[in-house]
Amino acid sequence: MKRDPVVIIVVAMVVSLMLVIGMNLARKRTPPLEGPQGRGEVAPDFALQSLDGKTVHLSDFRGKAVLLNFWATWCAPCKIEMPWFVELQKEYGPQGLQIVGVAMDDASPTDIADFAKEMSVNYPVLIGKESVGDAYGGVQFLPETFYIDRNGRVVSRAFGLKGRGEIEDDIKKIVASNLVQAQKQVR
Amino acid sequence: MLNNIAKTAFFIAVSAALLYGQNPPGRKVPSVTLLPTPVANVFRGRGNPVELQFRVQSGFHINSNKPAAEYLIPTTLKIDAQTDIMLGGVTYPEGEQMSFAFAPEEKLSVYSGNFSLSVMVRPLASVLPGRYAFRGELKYQACDNAACYPPKKLPVRFEVKVVKPSPPRRKNPAQSPHVHN
Numbered sequence: 001m002k003r004d005p006v007v008i009i010v011v012a013m014v015v016s017l018m019l020v021i022g023m024n025l026a027r028k029r030t031p032p033l034e035g036p037q038g039r040g041e042v043a044p045d046f047a048l049q050s051l052d053g054k055t056v057h058l059s060d061f062r063g064k065a066v067l068l069n070f071w072a073t074w075c076a077p078c079k080i081e082m083p084w085f086v087e088l089q090k091e092y093g094p095q096g097l098q099i100v101g102v103a104m105d106d107a108s109p110t111d112i113a114d115f116a117k118e119m120s121v122n123y124p125v126l127i128g129k130e131s132v133g134d135a136y137g138g139v140q141f142l143p144e145t146f147y148i149d150r151n152g153r154v155v156s157r158a159f160g161l162k163g164r165g166e167i168e169d170d171i172k173k174i175v176a177s178n179l180v181q182a183q184k185q186v187r
Numbered sequence: 188m189l190n191n192i193a194k195t196a197f198f199i200a201v202s203a204a205l206l207y208g209q210n211p212p213g214r215k216v217p218s219v220t221l222l223p224t225p226v227a228n229v230f231r232g233r234g235n236p237v238e239l240q241f242r243v244q245s246g247f248h249i250n251s252n253k254p255a256a257e258y259l260i261p262t263t264l265k266i267d268a269q270t271d272i273m274l275g276g277v278t279y280p281e282g283e284q285m286s287f288a289f290a291p292e293e294k295l296s297v298y299s300g301n302f303s304l305s306v307m308v309r310p311l312a313s314v315l316p317g318r319y320a321f322r323g324e325l326k327y328q329a330c331d332n333a334a335c336y337p338p339k340k341l342p343v344r345f346e347v348k349v350v351k352p353s354p355p356r357r358k359n360p361a362q363s364p365h366v367h368n
Contacts, residue, residue, distance in 0.1 A: 074260045074328055075335040080290055104337075115258060140216070141334040160333030 035137020036146065036154035043068070043148045044135035048102065048126035051113045056100075056126055059152065064098040065174040066148040067167075070128065070139045072105040073115045077161035078143040082119045084164045088171055089123045095175050096150065099123040104133055104142060147174045217247035217329035217336050222301070224345045230352040232312035234275055237347060239264070240303045241325065248297040249327040251282025255296045259328070260338050264304050266323035271314045272349070274321075275307025288332045310349045320346045 036043060043066075045058045058066070069085065071078035082101075089099045101123060103112045109127055116125045133139035136146065137157075145158040147170045156170050222240040229235035243249055250259045264277045280303065282296030308321075321344065328338040 072335070072337075073258050074338070076256075076259065076287075076290060076293075076295065076330060077333055077335060079258075106338075141336045143334065160331075162333075 035135065036157065038147070038154050038156035040153045040155060043146065043152050043154045044132075045152075046129075046132045046135065048129065048132060049109075051109060051116065051125050051127070056124060058100075058148075061098045061100065062152055063150050064096050065092075065150055065171070066146075067097065067099045067171060067174075068102065068136075068146040068148060069099065070102045070104050070133065070136070070142055070144045072103060072142050073107050073112060074105070075142040079119070080161060081143055081167070082121060084167060086120055086122050088168060092171055092175055097171055097175055101125040102128040102132065104128040104139055147171070149174050215244075215246070215331075217249075217331070218244045219249060219325065219327055219329070219339075219341050220244075221325070221341065221343055221345075226318065226346045226348050227308075228350050229308045229310055229347045231310045231314055231316075231349055232352060234307045234309045235347075236278070236305045237308050237345065238303050238305050239343065239345060240301060241298075241341075242301050243299050243329070245300075247329045247331050248285065248287075248295075248299040249329045251296040251298055252279035253282065253296060255294060259295070260326075262298060262325065262327045264306070264323060264325050264343065266306060266321050266343070269319065269321070271311045272319060272347075273309040273311070275309060278305040278307075280304070287330075308347055314349050316349050316351055318346050318348050320344060 043058060047055050047057050050056050058068070067085070067088075069078075069081070071081075085099050085101075089097065101116070101121065103125055105112055105128070107115075112125065112127065136144070141160065143158075143161060145162075145167075146154050147156045147158075149155050155174055158167075158170070220242050222242055224237075224239055227235065227237045229237065249262050252261050252263065254261050262279070264279075266274055266277075268274050280298070282298060284294045285297050285299070286292065286294050306321075310319075323343045325341040325343050326338060327341065329336045
C-alpha cells in the first residue's frame with residue numbers, strides 16, 4: 001500500500017500540534033505547589049537548633065528582611081551560593097538583611113559546622129528538621145530559598161540555584177519594599 | 188486509512204500530554220533504574236563477574252563511586268551475602284568528568300545515562316547447581332543542572348545460575364618433535 005507523503009506530513013504536523021496543546025493543558029492542570037509560594041503568605045515559624053546549640057525561632061528575626069536558605073553539605077549547587085550569601089550578608093546586613101541557612105542534612109552537627117566554617121559562613125546555620133521542610137512545601141530538592149519581608153511574609157520562593165544577580169535583586173526587593181511597608185505602618 | 192492514523196495520533200498525543208503532566212516543570216523527581224538483568228551462569232569454585240546495568244533518568248546525573256569532592260555522596264552498591272556463595276568486590280566504572288551550569292569551572296565525576304557495575308560472584312565448590320537470587324541496594328544522590336535531590340536507595344535484585352565447571356579438555360599426548368628416520 002502506497003502512502004501519500006502529503007498525508008504523512010499533515011498527520012505529523014497535527015500530532016506535533018496536539019502534543020504542544022496537550023502539554024500546555026496538562027501544565028495548567030498541575031496542582032499548586034505546597035508551602036508558601038511567595039505571594040505574601042506568612043512564613044511558618046519554627047524552632048531549630050543552631051550550630052552552637054541555641055534554639056532559634058524564625059520570629060526572632062521579625063523586623064528584618066530574611067533570606068531563608070535550605071541547603072545540605074552534599075549539594076554542589078548549594079556550595080556555589082554560599083560565598084555569594086556571605087558577600088550579600090556583609091553588603092545588605094546593615095540595611096536589615098538576615099540570611100539564615102537551614103541544613104537539611106544527615107551529617108552530624110560537627111560536620112555541618114566544619115563545612116560552614118570552611119565556607120566562612122557569616123550567618124546563622126540551623127540544623128533542619130523534616131517537619132520544618134514540610135511546612136515549607138516539602139523542600140524536595142536543594143537549594144531552595146525563601147525571601148521573607150520584615151513582616152514575616154514570604155514574597156518570593158526560588159527553586160534550585162539562581163544567579164548571583166537574581167538573588168541580589170530579590171534581596172533588594174525584600175529590603176526596599178519592606179522599608180516602604182514599615183514607613184506606612186509608622187504613619 | 189487517514190481516519191485510523193488520525194485516531195492513533197490523537198491517542199498518542201493525549202497519552203503523551205498526560206504523562207508529561209505528571210511532573211510539573213522543575214519538579215521532576217530523578218530516578219535510577221536497574222535494567223533487566225539476564226540470569227548469568229556462574230561456575231562453582233571460581234570468581235565470576237556479573238554485570239548489572241543501571242539507567243539514570245535523562246536530565247539528571249549521580250555522583251560516581253569516587254566523586255570529585257569529599258562532601259559529595261558516592262554511588263555505592265551493597266549486596267546481601269549468602270552463606271555458600273561469596274561476593275567479591277564491586278567494580279565501579281570511572282565517572283565522566285563533567286562540568287555543570289552551576290559550577291562551569293569545576294569538574295565533577297558523575298554517571299549519567301546508562302552505566303554498569305560488575306559484582307564478583309564466587310560460589311563454593313560445594314554449592315548445588317541451580318538458580319540463586321541476590322538482593323541489595325544501590326545508594327545514590329542525584330542532581331540536575333541547578334538542584335540536588337536527597338540521597339536515595341534503589342532496591343536491587345538479580346539471579347545467577349550456578350553450574351558445574353566444564354571438565355578440563357583432554358589433551359592429546361605430546362608428539363615428539365623429533366623426526367625419526
